[in-house]
Amino acid sequence: MRRVWGASHIATKQGSRGEARAAVHLGGLMHEMVKGGNVGLASLSEDIGSVLMSLSWGSPTGEGDADVSVLLLTGDGKVRSDGDFYFYNNPVAADGSVQLLGKAPTADGSEDRITFDLTAIPAGVEQIVVAASRYESARFSELQDLRLTLADGSGESLLRFSIDDPGEVSALLFGEFYRRGGDWKFRAIGQGYESGLAGVATDFGVDIDDDADVDVEAAPDAESEAESGSEVATEVRTTEAVAAIPAQPPSPAVESVPGGPEATAPTRPARPRTAKKKVTLPKVAKKSLAENDSWRGARLFPASALKSDHERETRATSVLLSVMAQVPEFGRRLTAAFGAPVGRMETFTEVTLPNGESPRRPDGVIRVERAGKLWTALVETKTNGNPLKPDQVQAYADIAARRGYEAVITLSNDVELEGSPLVEVKLDGRRKNKVALWHLSWAEVAHQAQMLIRHEGVGNAAHAWLLQELLHYLQHENSGCHGFQNMGRSWVPVRNAIDAETLCQGDPRAVEVVESWERLVRQVCLRLGGELGEKVLPVQRAKRGTDPASRRAALADRLCAEGRLDAELRIEGTPGVLALCADLRTGKLRTSIEIAAPDQGYPLSWAKRLVRRLAEAPADLHVEAVLEGQAGGPRGTLERLRPEPADILPKNGAQITGFRLSLFRGMGNTRGTAESGFIRSVDESVDRFHAHVVVHLDGGRSTRSRRPVEA
Numbered sequence: 151m152r153r154v155w156g157a158s159h160i161a162t163k164q165g166s167r168g169e170a171r172a173a174v175h176l177g178g179l180m181h182e183m184v185k186g187g188n189v190g191l192a193s194l195s196e197d198i199g200s201v202l203m204s205l206s207w208g209s210p211t212g213e214g215d216a217d218v219s220v221l222l223l224t225g226d227g228k229v230r231s232d233g234d235f236y237f238y239n240n241p242v243a244a245d246g247s248v249q250l251l252g253k254a255p256t257a258d259g260s261e262d263r264i265t266f267d268l269t270a271i272p273a274g275v276e277q278i279v280v281a282a283s284r285y286e287s288a289r290f291s292e293l294q295d296l297r298l299t300l301a302d303g304s305g306e307s308l309l310r311f312s313i314d315d316p317g318e319v320s321a322l323l324f325g326e327f328y329r330r331g332g333d334w335k336f337r338a339i340g341q342g343y344e345s346g347l348a349g350v351a352t353d354f355g356v357d358i359d360d361d362a363d364v365d366v367e368a369a370p371d372a373e374s375e376a377e378s379g380s381e382v383a384t385e386v387r388t389t390e391a392v393a394a395i396p397a398q399p400p401s402p403a404v405e406s407v408p409g410g411p412e413a414t415a416p417t418r419p420a421r422p423r424t425a426k427k428k429v430t431l432p433k434v435a436k437k438s439l440a441e442n443d444s445w446r447g448a449r450l451f452p453a454s455a456l457k458s459d460h461e462r463e464t465r466a467t468s469v470l471l472s473v474m475a476q477v478p479e480f481g482r483r484l485t486a487a488f489g490a491p492v493g494r495m496e497t498f499t500e501v502t503l504p505n506g507e508s509p510r511r512p513d514g515v516i517r518v519e520r521a522g523k524l525w526t527a528l529v530e531t532k533t534n535g536n537p538l539k540p541d542q543v544q545a546y547a548d549i550a551a552r553r554g555y556e557a558v559i560t561l562s563n564d565v566e567l568e569g570s571p572l573v574e575v576k577l578d579g580r581r582k583n584k585v586a587l588w589h590l591s592w593a594e595v596a597h598q599a600q601m602l603i604r605h606e607g608v609g610n611a612a613h614a615w616l617l618q619e620l621l622h623y624l625q626h627e628n629s630g631c632h633g634f635q636n637m638g639r640s641w642v643p644v645r646n647a648i649d650a651e652t653l654c655q656g657d658p659r660a661v662e663v664v665e666s667w668e669r670l671v672r673q674v675c676l677r678l679g680g681e682l683g684e685k686v687l688p689v690q691r692a693k694r695g696t697d698p699a700s701r702r703a704a705l706a707d708r709l710c711a712e713g714r715l716d717a718e719l720r721i722e723g724t725p726g727v728l729a730l731c732a733d734l735r736t737g738k739l740r741t742s743i744e745i746a747a748p749d750q751g752y753p754l755s756w757a758k759r760l761v762r763r764l765a766e767a768p769a770d771l772h773v774e775a776v777l778e779g780q781a782g783g784p785r786g787t788l789e790r791l792r793p794e795p796a797d798i799l800p801k802n803g804a805q806i807t808g809f810r811l812s813l814f815r816g817m818g819n820t821r822g823t824a825e826s827g828f829i830r831s832v833d834e835s836v837d838r839f840h841a842h843v844v845v846h847l848d849g850g851r852s853t854r855s856r857r858p859v860e861a
Contacts, residue, residue: 183298183311183325183338190335191268191327197303198334199269199523200491204301205282205324207293208259214293215720216282216322218262219347220248221354223277228355230274232422235356237347240422241606246482246492247271248278255672255687259293265486266327268334269521278327279339279354283320283347290316290342298324300336303489303525304556305586311338320346357421450619453626462533462630464499466623467513467561470595471497471529473620474516477613483598485516488527488557488588493520503528503549512546516559526550527557533592533630535563540573543587547575550585557586565591565634565669569698593633593673596624597680605683634673637666637821637828645819648713648734660706664715668702670829671717671730674836682721689718689727709734719836725847730836732817732828739831741839742812744776745847753806757795760809764788767843768813773798776808813839 181189191198205218219237224230236243241250247270251263266278280298284290296313316322319342326337343349348358440447451469456462474481475497482492498515514529528546532538538560546558566572566589575587602608603617624631640659647653653660671688679686690701709715713735719728724743731740748756764771773791775783775798783806784798791798800806815838818831 180307181309183309183336185311185313185338185340187311188335188337189309190330190333191308192333194308195302195304195306197306197489198308199520200265200267200303200489201308202301202305202487202489203264203266203280204261204299205264205280206259206261206295206297206299207282207290208295209293214288215253215260215722216262216284216290216293217347218250218264219281219283219350220250220264221279221281221351221356222248222271222275223279223354224274225276227277230272232356234275235351235354235422237351237422242479242482243270245270245272246486249482249486251483251487253685253687255675255690259295260687263487265489267492267520268327270492276329279323280325281321281323281343281347281350283322283350287320289318289320290322291318296322298338301489303491304584305489305588306584309336311340313340316340317342319344321350323350351422449622450616451623453623453628456628456630459534459536459630462628463513463531466533466592466629466631467529467531468499469620469623470561471499471514471516473616477608477616479602479608479613480599480617483602484590484595485518485527488559489586490516490518490525490527490556491520491523493518493525503553505545505549510545510549526553526555527559527588528555529559529561532560532562535630535636537564538562538573540575543573544575547585547587555585557588560587560589561592561595562589563592563631563633563635565593565672567665567668567672567698570665570702591633591673591676592624592631593676596621596631596633597676599624600680601683604680633677634669635822635829637670638662641666641821641828644709645734648709653710655707655710657706657710660709661702664702664705664709667715667717667732670832671719674833675719677833678719678721678836678840685720685722687720689720691718721840721844724844728836728839728844730832732832734817737817737819739815739817739835740812741835742810743839743844743847744808744810746808747776747806753799754796756806756809757791757798761788761791761795763846764811764843765846767846768838770813771843772812772814774810774812775800775806776810778805778807780804811843813843 181194183189191201205216207214207216217238219235221229221236222234229235233240236248236250238250243249245267247267249265251265253260253262255261262282264280271278282290290296293316296316298311298313300308300310302308311325313322313324321343323339323341323343325339327334328337329335343353351358438445451465453465456465474484475495478495481495482490485495486492495516495518498517499513500511501515502509502511512528513531516527516529518525528550530538530543530546543558543560550556550558560572562572564572572589573587599617599621603614603621608614608617623629640662644653644657644659644663647657647659668688675686675688713733715732715734717730719730721728725745726743729740729742729744731742733740747753760773764773767788769787769789771788772785773788774785777783777800783804784800786797798809813835815831815835818828820827822829
């Protein structure tokens with residue numbers, strides 16, 4: 151989460167239709183754009199070399215979603231080549247000028263983020279169009295609160311554009327950057343397309359090839375490989391090759407013909423496909439050369455000898471920063487959202503900085519150089535569940551402001567929540583230099599490493615190996631980098647009060663438990679998303695405009711009244727939302743998913759087909775028929791229904807609208823991640839339900855296969 155210090159907002163309006171309306175706040179201008187309006191970026195900020203754009207939307211159910219895309223256009227409004235089309239199968243430009251950073255949850259939907267390094271945009275590009283598209287028959291009219299926001303390199307919000315009535319369209323042009331007199335300007339568009347992502351791409355000159363599905367294998371886990379890193383790189387590049395779109399048509403390839411001279415044959419350039427990649431992982435691990443299980447492979451970053459918290463913090467900082475500097479894809483992925491430009495990155499540890507009579511030593515420093523300019527961030531690290539210290543972060547913020555640095559980055563096991571910062575820091579608003587405070591959890595770092603090495607691919611064998619070693623280190627029990635691992639001091643008292651029925655609404659301890667639960671759910675999403683290579687986001691069903699504090703207070707009151715903590719996870723490619731319920735009164739965890747009944751056929755055939763699809767699911771899986779207009783329908787365990795699927799059908803002929811599948815298990819009673827811990831029981835419940843139930847709901851294929859985009 152990003153916060154910029156020293157800026158308080160005072161809204162005013164000015165201007166007319168076709169021009170930007172401005173909202174003035176201390177330290178800059180926030181422009182409220184209208185359709186067709188335009189504004190020069192240089193008039194909004196002095197720090198526009200790198201900008202962060204966010205496209206967000208919501209829906210009444212919290213389930214609506216869309217994908218963003220970017221097209222680089224010449225003066226004639228066409229791409230130079232298919233390589234100028236950036237979307238989910240081609241998310242990052244080789245020069246770092248465009249990077250699609252993925253999704254983040256909002257109160258009632260999600261937000262897609264894109265970074266643009268405008269100083270790296272090729273000279274021949276005159277326009278940068280930003281669009282979004284929906285899946286299959288979905289339309290933007292089903293979404294609400296469609297909005298584009300833009301922030302400068304310091305994280306300061308510059309402008310906002312809301313689209314009130316997008317219409318019955320499956321693709322939407324939000325806006326565009328364009329050059330005028332050597333400067334960049336932004337125009338709010340708000341134009342819809344009925345032909346989806348493929349229609350947008352072809353309209354701007356992209357040659358789409360959607361005749362066949364794409365099916366590739368991700369890089370194998372280094373733990374299961376006994377071969378050299380070169381083989382890992384081969385697998386990784388195989389994944390990249392599908393999504394790679396050459397910036398220029400390739401030169402003719404030289405082929406060796408058996409039994410004859412070498413011949414030159416032209417090759418057809420790869421064309422982008424709007425059908426999303428299908429990623430499958432290798433199923434068979436190669437045999438280890440170790441004599442027995444007591445042999446342990448040598449690690450680049452050993453963690454077994456770590457004894458103290460200081461050692462863990464020092465080692466973790468050095469390990470992470472060194473890998474960021476050596477693996478450009480990984481370093482850019484972590485720093486792009488912080489406003490860092492694309493350039494030569496160097497990282498440092500144990501740096502001494504003057505601070506009056508007591509010099510300060512931040513855990514690390516990140517510096518990026520581009521075109522002779524430096525971007526600098528100070529890094530403060532905590533491991534093993536230790537909290538960040540406000541006085542330390544405050545001191546680094548003051549030093550950064552005095553020295554003209556751009557950011558302070560904090561790293562800890564905690565996941566920061568909107569409206570609930572981990573540390574409160576103030577900065578003198580009279581200072582010209584603005585310092586942004588950013589936070590990363592160790593779970594987010596591990597997630598990004600997993601996404602790169604297991605699903606998206608990196609440049610070469612050494613980079614793949616380094617990332618795998620980093621991931622092994624972060625997951626080692628001694629590293630202290632496991633992520634959020636403690637439900638907090640209020641967890642046990644709240645559980646005891648619920649058991650004794652003495653917990654009253656308005657108890658602040660209940661709010662603390664709700665915040666801890668939200669952090670845990672977000673971490674579960676990061677971990678599961680990294681393992682699957684899919685977008686996994688928490689669903690937050692809240693009214694539009696509800697601030698985070700009010701939403702959590704309402705959930706805390708519900709916890710007091712019902713004794714339950716509820717969450718929903720949206721996993722891309724699954725037929726429904728994975729629901730998670732922790733009942734503190736009964737000590738049970740319930741994981742469930744509701745799937746809709748087929749449009750055609752008879753209820754008995756639906757029941758038989760469902761039981762067949764769940765042939766490998768656990769026998770204790772509960773199956774319930776969801777009936778129209780009724781609270782509950784017939785139910786039974788899978789073990790009982792296998793010989794008699796008709797037992798799930800209602801006897802009164804009520805209409806079946808779907809089926810609810812549920813697994814139950816005991817809930818851990820401690821607040822931490824010990825064997826009996828609550829957090830461990832939640833992780834294991836979600837993993838078991840996904841691996842043994844959800845994967846069988848997609849024709850026997852994992853949810854890694856993605857939905858195609860409607861042309």
